[in-house]
Amino acid sequence: MRRFLSRKGRFSLRQSKSGTRSASKDFYLGLPATNQNWPEAFGFRLGGTGPSYILSVVEGSSAYLAGLQPGDQVVDIEGQDVTNLSTPALIALAQTLKTVPPSIGVVSRIEQIDITPGPDGRFGFTIVGDSPLMVEDCMPNGPAGRSGLKAGDYVMEVNGIPVQTS
Known part of the structure; x- marks a missing residue:
């Protein structure tokens, strides 16, 4: 801390x-x-x-x-x-x-992970909330799950751009 x-x-x-x-x-x-x-x-x-x-x-x-x-x-x-x-x-x-x-x-519990979309173009997770966005569900065998993303994680930025909702 x-x-x-x-x-x-x-x-x-x-x-x-x-x-x-x-x-x-x-x-x-x-x-x-x-x-x-x-x-x-x-x-x-x-x-x-x-x-x-x-x-x-x-x-x-x-x-x-x-x-x-x-x-x-x-x-x-x-x-x-x-x-x-x-x-x-x-x-x-x-x-x-x-x-x-x-x-x-x-x-600080930040980890950077790279997720490549699956053949269907999807990443295999859903998000909820506003700031920050929370991963609500993540398919363990989907692209995001294999990259280490889990339900309850927060998404702070995508491709170097901070995530904000309006």
């Missing part, structure tokens, strides 16, 4: 798959005085119905400098578990907190 966006800068504890940890350097961020427009005022957007995910990060923003990445799952805010909160509920909670900006914990 990574922690981001403390007032002084960032506190980040990264854990690699091998279990080694490295602490990141602190730096000063010019930040808004309140959480009124969180998360946009800090340079990122959220989506999801519980859990919530980072959908986009503005290059050069405090979120960008802190290392937040599209696809990161928000797991806690100021030490409070938020894995089951919808995005509107998470934003409402963050905007009530006194710490500016609130410290958030995220985990």
Whole structure:
């Protein structure tokens, strides 16, 4: 898990798959005085119905400098578990907190997979939701299933283009 966006800068504890940890350097961020427009005022957007995910990060923003990445799952805010909160509920909670900006914990579970359509031109999965899109069903022996996609996965981008619905 990574922690981001403390007032002084960032506190980040990264854990690699091998279990080694490295602490990141602190730096000063010019930040808004309140959480009124969180998360946009800090340079990122959220989506999801519980859990919530980072959908986009503005290059050069405090979120960008802190290392937040599209696809990161928000797991806690100021030490409070938020894995089951919808995005509107998470934003409402963050905007009530006194710490500016609130410290958030995220985990990255992003994997890139390549899926070649089958002979019928289909990929073998269905999606639901809006931002992010969730894989509702995936045929295990279909092109997507053989590539490692599973029901419950989220699709963040296709061919390098972030997935957004209107």
